[in-house]
Amino acid sequence: MQVLVPTPLGDARITRFPAVGACRAALLASHGAGGGVEAPDLQALAADLPKDGIEVALVEQPWRVAGKRLVPRPYALDTGWRAVMEWWAANAGSDGIPVIVGGRSAGARVACRTGAETGAHGVLALSFPLHPPGKPEKSRIAELLGSGLPTLVVVGAMDPFGAPSEYPELPPTHRLVGLPAGDHGFSVRKTQTPVIDDITRAVGAWIDSIL
Template sequence: MTARALPLTLSLPAGGTVSALLDTPSAPQACYVFAHGAGAGMQHAFMGLLAHALVGRGIATLRFQFPFMEAGTRRPDPPAVAQAAVRAAVDEAARRLPGVPLFAGGKSFGGRMSSQAQATQALPRVAGLVFVGFPLHPAGKPSTSRADHLAEVRLPMLFLQGTRDALAEMDLVRAVVPPLGERATLHVVEGADHAFHVLARSGRSDGEVIEELADAIAAWVRALQSP
């Protein structure tokens, strides 16, 4: 948990609650509703470090638990359940930060559930989607079918993808993004895997990669807000 993180509890439409964390700079320029991946929750070190880096760039973040993670189970929620959690988090961000532009997305599974939610029914007030490692296919099973629904997303999208990502072979990523047109932007992180780890021999650290991710997100958000 970062120093600025405010613990919250989100009520879900079907009943029950999940935990959330809101990190807010003094004068937020935007808020990123930042969903976690299938293997680790909102308090994972990567999530916290990227949230902290974004706050330093004027972007608030709202992290939250999917119900399966809140319950301590390993099996990810069905899409409808996960998408309902995304909507609850977006609603909470809108209530907590009125007038602040909202963006949604997340790490891996969280990003995909956010885009599926948007493709099904537009997320209120959300101005764009940020994917921190879009999981294009299972490891060892290259495919692009998980991206089919992105054609129904009518918002700007930022893809942050590592060149060593076993869940998104780069040649397939480069085939998926251009057909989405001007609304899709690809930022390639050289040498990063799906967790955005880099090898020691690359001469870079994981911390430097997180700074690169935060810089890319902040620059993209600013560009969208420019007249």
């Protein structure tokens, strides 16, 4: 089920995957700068989590819905996301159902920056871009540490935006899952075992731990 949500930057689009049976929580997740909600990790979560009572809502930011190629500045991404969260609380959320926010890459950054203020229960950061490729001195760790919420970070071993070994020790509120393979999009070499199932298992177990 899809719905267009008006924001100050144009319409965002939510694709909902309802929970099977009683709904225990909802995960709202957005895409990165280089792709959309068709990303394999997002689609795998949308296929897997509803079976465990967790609704998944994949959110396409307004710039993506409008067919633009240039990603807006962070404040604009945050503005669109806040509007989506306001709409969700007024039209889709249920009292007492925890909402987890997240996404991949740029979507993870947005969730870290805005999660606490929008009343989220936790943050899911898939392929958090710790730094631009080849520029580890330009760290974005402050965004991740500043989420103010239970936060799960899932990173592939070959991610040029920051491999698991590059992360500092995280606070008790944060958990880092370093996958044995996978680039920024969690693609693996032909000789390696796919990691998508590892992602869905890790996310499902983490959600259970914070509910």
